[in-house]
């Protein structure tokens with residue numbers, strides 16, 4: 001009992017300067033273990049930061065003004081990717097891969113709220129025939145790369161409290177899909193509370209629990225440090241990290257072309273890009289501002305700037321961001337030294353909460369502010385940044401929305417996957433009946449050349465099947 005009183009007083013003193021004492025409103029109704037749980041959550045919150053974010057004291061960039069000064073990024077355009085230029089880059093990438101200097105970093109901590117799937121998005125069965133999950137597909141790519149280059153490729157997989165337990169359980173039930181235990185490093189990102197839009201008061205998800213959500217994919221930087229993943233990378237001799245997000249099964253993981261251009265340019269951060277199809281495409285925009293690379297979100301880019309043309313009549317800001325990057329490990333290490341390197345973005349969201357009278361409220365309009373960091377905010381800190389242009393159909397089909405939405409649905413993603421496999425098969429000389437579907441496991445082939453090596457010349461495919 002004495003312990004309980006002390007805890008409550010201490011907590012109240014911590015909350016009082018920020019007018020957040022309501023978080024202890026149901027304290028007396030809670031069991032000792034619930035009290036301990038709530039106390040631990042309260043102690044972990046940086047109230048000063050939350051207060052400052054709510055009051056708008058954190059400096060926000062003036063994108064309207066900045067984007068008017070934006071220039072296109074340094075780029076390797078598709079038109080410049082001659083056989084000579086590409087083979088020089090590929091050789092360099094292959095050298096680094098064979099030397100075991102490249103690791104893979106996947107973010108899988110998001111809540112996947114738009115998809116409306118009960119489990120973490122990484123467990124979504126996206127394989128059009130196999131029903132393989134996103135996680136399985138990515139892990140098989142990592143294993144295929146390791147086999148191709150004859151070295152183990154460590155996978156750093158970021159989860160969040162929202163996805164961690166299910167992900168770890170699924171990995172263990174499936175023996176990590178064949179990945180060696182020492183080549184998988186799972187680490188959990190941090191969280192941020194949500195606050196009431198009007199008052200800035202933190203919201204309770206339950207009487208004994210704060211509403212907390214993952215702190216954005218930009219939370220990767222802090223989580224890499226806190227989990228000692230960076231030290232693990234260093235001990236394994238990993239110099240470059242191929243970064244992707246779990247929801248895009250088309251990512252050409254560890255493509256030596258991208259890694260090679262990154263190394264040849266001596267870049268700290270090289271990004272895969274695709275040319276925007278129209279000015280208002282809903283992608284982030286790569287742009288150089290005052291000598292630093294930025295991603296300007298489509299919602300921050302004024303329409304007139306988005307429509308600006310270059311001397312050839314093409315879109316000036318043409319390069320879309322697909323969240324596929326190669327990071328030099330040292331950039332993460334530098335970022336760790338500066339805790340405020342990545343700013344928080346503020347979003348208005350609908351967040352269910354426990355009201356003062358103890359009732360559960362499910363709002364129909366945005367009632368809360370959530371705070372997230374974005375990984376692309378690391379770009380301005382990178383020396384010699386670069387983007388390398390790819391064809392969209394070879395690298396981008398993100399699973400974002402539930403069936404019925406206009407884009408990025410399970411049906412769309414499966415269609416893009418099947419179209420890629422069909423291209424690989426026909427390029428490899430196979431004859432594929434138009435009415436059938438063929439799915440290809442990364443362990444069977446990762447591109448048309450590997451397909452060609454695994455099938456008979458002119459092989460006919462007349463039945464839908466999964467090549468594994």
Ligand code: UTP
Nearest residue numbers: 107108109110111112113114214216217245246
């Ligand atoms: P999104 O921003 O698209 O979020 O994440 P989401 O969770 O997938 O989906 P919505 O917005 O809730 O519908 C892009 C990628 O970043 C990861 C996601 O797992 C996904 O791979 N991510 C996002 C994190 O790892 N942590 C986060 O806090 C947010």
